[in-house]
Amino acid sequence: MTEMHRWIAALALASPLIPATAQQVPDRVGQLRDAALDDQVAYAITEGLTTEIGPRLAGTEAEERARAWALRRLTAMGFSNVRNEPFPLKTWVRGEETAEILAPFPQPLRLTALGNSGATPARGIEGEVVYFASYDALLAAPDGSLKGKIAFVSHAMTRTQDGSQYGTYGVVRRAGPGVAAKKGAAAILIRSIGTDSHRNPHAGGTNFPEGVTAIPAAALSIPDAEQLERVIERGQPVRLKLTLTPRAIGTRQSGNVIAEVPGSDPAAGIVLVACHLDSWDLATGAFDDAAGCGIVTAAAKRIMDAGQPRRTIRILWAGAEEVGIFGGRAYFEKHKAERHVAAAESDFGADRVWRVDTSFAPAAKPVVDRLKAALLPLGIAAGSAPATGGADVSAVIAAGTPGIDLQQDGTRYFDLHHTPDDTLDKIDRVQMQQNVAAWTAMLAVVADAPEEIGMRNAAN
Amino acid sequence: MTEMHRWIAALALASPLIPATAQQVPDRVGQLRDAALDDQVAYAITEGLTTEIGPRLAGTEAEERARAWALRRLTAMGFSNVRNEPFPLKTWVRGEETAEILAPFPQPLRLTALGNSGATPARGIEGEVVYFASYDALLAAPDGSLKGKIAFVSHAMTRTQDGSQYGTYGVVRRAGPGVAAKKGAAAILIRSIGTDSHRNPHAGGTNFPEGVTAIPAAALSIPDAEQLERVIERGQPVRLKLTLTPRAIGTRQSGNVIAEVPGSDPAAGIVLVACHLDSWDLATGAFDDAAGCGIVTAAAKRIMDAGQPRRTIRILWAGAEEVGIFGGRAYFEKHKAERHVAAAESDFGADRVWRVDTSFAPAAKPVVDRLKAALLPLGIAAGSAPATGGADVSAVIAAGTPGIDLQQDGTRYFDLHHTPDDTLDKIDRVQMQQNVAAWTAMLAVVADAPEEIGMRNAAN
Structure with missing residues (x-):
């Protein structure tokens, strides 16, 4: 994928020449985005989780080990308020x-x-x-x-x-x-x-x-x-x-692992970025969804390391997604009263982001415009569908929180999805870096937006 | 692979324009070769054997069913002297x-x-x-x-x-x-x-x-x-x-299935074309080696249907190749006194033939030249290595019989080899047809060569 790396780099370098929208991208956003094209953190998380835990079926001892791994890793990375939010789960095993x-x-x-x-x-x-x-x-x-x-x-x-x-x-x-x-x-x-x-x-x-x-x-x-x-x-x-x-083995524990980058302005709301920690049991779940956890976490760390953002960034590594989005539901029930101003999830592999869909209220147009402009140099164009989120944030978005869907290329996704073949060797590291760049740019724009971001009109 | 089909067709049509060597290809050879680019028989054999038998591990009841299937099919196709030549086999099962x-x-x-x-x-x-x-x-x-x-x-x-x-x-x-x-x-x-x-x-x-x-x-x-x-x-x-x-289950029966196109001149010797009937047990063995049986048999049938050849063409569907070339050895022991004038095997998948290697005595140079000329329009060039045969004919060739290796493109062969993935969907029908054309051209040249074909010099 050297060819693609060159192409991404060329696009990134060319960005000052793109008129109109590109001029709206603050220098800081562009710098954070472009630096992320050399990211090593997303892959390291994906490699670590898939190697040191392996398959992690919801409700099993393997998912429990994965939560312990996640708590250690997120704490070691310097995030705040790292915690497990447990919930019970009727568990089925092969x-x-x-x-x-x-x-x-x-x-x-x-x-x-x-x-x-x-x-x-x-x-x-x-x-x-x-x-x-x-x-x-x-x-x-x-x-x-x-x-x-x-x-x-x-x-x-x-x-x-x-x-x-x-x-x-x-x-x-x-x-x-x-x-x-x-x-x-x-x-x-x-x-x-x-x-x-x-x-x-x-x-x-x-x-x-x-x-x-x-x-x-x-x-x-x-x-x-x-x-x-x-x-x-x-x-x-x-x-x-x-x-x-197969058999039902009764009610066991699952849980959502959460970490935060606290914002300087708690009243400005929370930007929620999600992935899911559980996988099907046939493979190590590199594409689905260790990669998603790697991508969103690497991006959040880049923002954290660049200085405190205005808004709190909350990272959700959801449990029990595969077996019925139980982590996403538990998160929503527990946190629905909090002020989320944007929600997004990475849960479609690790191939390049090619499209961005959003669902903000009209008043947030300047934020959306800056977001689109920041993504364009990565080969990401705006789509026309409203963002509905990955599974674990869909309830949050359905309740009116603006959504951002950084759509990944799914051409080979359903070759691997839920099969024994969803293993680390399927990760294309250059495309994964482009994902981190996109998520970093998104967080830089949204978490630091000086404008207020309100709920969508429920009719949207 | 429509693109490739067009390319093969273009090469075939262009053959009268290729100077020197192409002029040596008798019209009949060129016609038989080009007609084989529309072959349906090789695929039908491959589809039938893999569907109606499935995996066929040497020495097992499945290999026995495969032999019965082969005897029926080869008889129905009109070949002569169709028979099973059994041999005992120490059998191992997973x-x-x-x-x-x-x-x-x-x-x-x-x-x-x-x-x-x-x-x-x-x-x-x-x-x-x-x-x-x-x-x-x-x-x-x-x-x-x-x-x-x-x-x-x-x-x-x-x-x-x-x-x-x-x-x-x-x-x-x-x-x-x-x-x-x-x-x-x-x-x-x-x-x-x-x-x-x-x-x-x-x-x-x-x-x-x-x-x-x-x-x-x-x-x-x-x-x-x-x-x-x-x-x-x-x-x-x-x-x-x-x-x-796994366990050894004692001595069972395996066998070689043989069929012939009798030649008009029994003294002119036998052209032996081989494949193997057994497969590993994890898959239906489409690439390894139902396809080989399809290819050599389809070519032999084309020659038979075009009129009696000078030399007898003997088709060998060998048993127990995978577990130690037992069929090839049994064939050699039983038939080594017969006059074989050429031997070849198809046992490397079904992707296109790209090279031909031979090991004839110098006196047979006109035959080899006609063979090379007949193959060139299919995109097959002469290699420089001496032909040593597929496994089941290697003993025959080692004993001095000229060999012909129609080398197939193995770029993806070891993606599939001996895995559960060696199934019918991996067959590229257009490339398989090019194989049949190559084998048909080879048989047309060698079986009908008016020259005598002698043993190789042992030093070759």
Whole structure:
């Protein structure tokens, strides 16, 4: 990525020549931003958390070790008010997970249980496969038609830069198992919600409607899903054996780790920057979301080291995001009465920021203009969608706090998302540095803005 | 790959304009070659074998089903003398395989047992890790210094087009476990012999010297090997738990499946074209080596359908290649007295052929010249190394039969080799068609050559 480094550097150097908006960027903001292109802190945090903790499933002992690690690290970095805010969490853990085609062409398949999946008996279950090309096709199946069968639902998710197909196709995972259960299915398999071609299934949570008993639910790796489709296309009945033994282990502790850079003007409000500390259990969660914690924390440290900001910067390393945004909810319940003036989260990998979306009140236009101008030299242009935040700050933003979405390039995000492949080697350090520069510029503009920043109009 | 298709087509069309060598290509050869650029047969065989059989480890019931499938398919295609030539095989099968770092940073690791690995007790073993950066470093460890320890050997294999680093770095897998066993190690882990960054370990055989008891031996996926290196670099003692329960299941049957296109002149000798039918057990073996069987068989069928060739073309789908080239050896023992005039094997994936190496006697220069001329329009240039064959024909070639190596592009081969990721989706159909065109051209030239083709000078 030397090429990109040169390109970023060229853009940064060229910034004085960009007319109009660039002239609004205070020198200090530009200097902080450009210095961050050599950041080493974000990567060091990501490397440390993934190496010294590894996978950190919400509610487990591993997540607890991750919180202890985070408290030590944030304290050592010099942040203030470093603390854990615990909350209880109903915890689910993975068990055995195997599958094989019994007939007509015996062979193993690779899959992983979805979060909240029910369990088969330890000896497994056997059943005939009923294929659905989409979630809509599953919805159209007559009630009772799946009794005793194993539903298999595919989809057509493709690669996009903004990752927006996750919402559309993700319904197969989020809601498909509940639908299949209501129609009497013995179990459900889905094609992993992803865009890669590796034998690594994509984990992720599902939910069963109130009153519906959870059935075994798992995601096949994409090559395995395609293999099963080919077998089905041969036209003979297809029988599978499926063994999934996840289990609920009761209520455990999770927690939000918080650190602050106290502002000189407490009345000016809090700028909240977030990431999540937990990961799925199949990988060390480098992209999702150790990198996000590295990026926001490195940026906050740069602001802290440059002198006290006007507004308090609060760093939230949320717990239990993957399993249902429990950390984000707990944060909101505890802190909703405080005056947040902006909220943002980094939770989409570590590839470059390419777009910025905001949701400020009209009166804050000068702040937004300075923000856009400060980001433009990094190759970041303003988008037209309102910022809604990463998952852990979405409640804060929904309640009226202005949001800032520094949108990352998601072209390869769903190759890695929730798979065993989400490991440190996937981090592109130069792109990660561009992220730190963007977050540093954002904090420099927003935390120090002399203007008052008010709540959005609720109608926005 | 539409771009490449256009390029191949352009080269093919341009061939009448290429002076000197191209003028030597008989029209019939050029027509057969160019028609093969639309081949569908090689892919159909690859798709069928990988879908309807799946993984097919040597000596197992799956390899037996694969032989039955092969006999049916080759018979249905109209080949002659289709038969299985069985041979006995000491068979090894995989068991449980898990590993975890116990201290200082508890977390699971992904690995797979090497072929012929010894087993741990079912409850696993625990031991301290001793790191070696290379095979040479392992060799230099004092005798007895590994007593009760788990050796971990890394290496620096990189991506090359010709795949030649497999020989150099593959020694870590082939010989490392024997060395570690002799030095008293309780077990050995290696960094997978490969070039990818996925959590899919690379299987492959190892061997223990006569009189040395097999120890548990496994390959970590490359991201896991890098993770373990990072943990070790922290400087604290690293303890692992390792559970590997593979076992020898005694002598079973393997076999070579053979089919022929009988030649009009039996005295003119046999052209042997080979691939191997068995695969490692972690994947469906699309690249290694269903594709090779598809390519050589599709080419032979094209020659058969175009009219009886002068020389008999013999197709060998060898058994038990992966576990020690047992099929190739059995073939040689049974058929060494027959007159082979050329031998070639496709066993390096399905990406484009970019180079041809040969090892003919000097008197056959006109045949070799026509062969080179026929391949040049496909973007295949002559190399300078003598052909030594794929594994299953290497004994035939070593005994003096001329060899032809249609060298495939191996740039991504060791991303997939022996991993769970060696599946059908990795086949690039346009590049596979270029392979079929190359093999068709080769057979058209060699099987019909009016010249006599003699044995190589043994000194060659």
